[in-house]
Amino acid sequence: MTAPKPAPYNFQIESSADARFPAEKGRYHLYVTYSCPFACHVLTARNLLGLEDFIGLSVAHPVYQKTKPDDEADEHKGWSFVDPEISATMTGANGKTYSTAGCIPDTVNHVKSVRDLYEKVDPVPRTFSVPVLWDKKTQTIVSEESSGILRTLDSGFRELVPSNVHLYPEELRAEIDAANNSIVMEVSTNIFKKVLSPSHEEAALAKAKVYEALATLDAILAEKCFLVGEGVTEADVRFFHMLIRLDVYQQKSEKHLTEYPNIVALSSAQC
Incomplete structure (x- = not known):
């Protein structure tokens, strides 16, 4: 019988000083990779909200490699950290050989992979995302x-870093959720179905x-600049x-973004 996977970590940062994870400058660190759109949602939120000086950043290489290269029996492959100043490739x-430009090593825990980061907390097998x-x-x-992190960055640091950007404002949450769960989800879900469908008819x-x-x-965007409200929100992020990856999944004979x-x-921020 297969053991159930552990529940995902999904706590929040709060403005209250007695919270389990209170908002503090320099206390938190973000791990991402540019190849993951969900990680990029959070990275974008960090930048839009002006939190670059409050939350540190490490960027894993976008191409998988073995996370336990010295263990022949361990076949797991995942995201690893590399210092471009030490290794250019x-x-x-x-x-295959890849450039390491744009990577940022782990200067906090000094681990070699995202897997190592999870196992530092709990050795129980899980998805290392x-x-x-x-x-x-x-x-x-x-x-x-990703959604939890984006929203906790949006709300948890407001007393420390006032921002005109509000990605998940209370008065627009129902509309943002509706946009996320309908039109945005429709595009992203069917892009992957088109690529992965086993039959021509399904594709x-x-x-x-x-x-x-x-x-x-x-x-919709012919009438306004943003999906919800008068400014950028989580739905736009x-x-x-999803958009900047769309053409990668399209064949030459298919429609591309230039047709919209x-x-x-x-x-392209021309709105």
């Missing part, structure tokens, strides 16, 4: 849930749904990181 698990929000004071993971149906959703979004001028205007 890295060999991935596929044997990013983003990870780390508490340097208690040496543990605050959260591994064609998914492709048609992508086109329909993009057309709907383009029509999610949508943006209002979406292009949003994704």
Whole structure:
């Protein structure tokens, strides 16, 4: 019988000084990789909210490599940390050589992989994902849930870092949730279905749904600059990181973003 996976870490940072994870400058560290859109949601939130000086950052290499290279019996592959100033290239698990430009090593725990970070807290097997929000004071993971991290960054530091940007404002939460769960989800889900569907018919149906959703979004953005409200919100952040990856999954004969001028205007900040 397979043991159940541990529950994901999903705690919040709060403004209260007596909270389990109180908002403090320099206490928390964020682990991401640029190849993961969910991690990029959180990284974007950190930057938009002006938290660069409050929350540290490590960026894992976007290409998987073996996380236990000295153990032949351990076949796990995942994200690893590398210092570009020490190694200009890295060999991935596929044997190919890649540049390490843009990577930021782990200067907090000095681990070699995201897996090592999780196992530092708990050796029980689990999915070793990013983003990870780390508490340097208690040496543990605050959260591994991208939506939870984005929202706790948006709310937890407001007393320390006032910001005109509010990604998940209370008065718009129902609309943001609706946008996330409908039109944005429709595009992202069917993009992957189109690529991964085992049959031509299923792939064609998914492709048609992508086109329909993009057309709907383009029509919405013809009337306004943002999906919800009068400023950037979580829905726009999610949508943006899906959009910039869209053409990678499209064949040359398929529609690309250039056919949706209002979406292009949003994704290139021309709105």
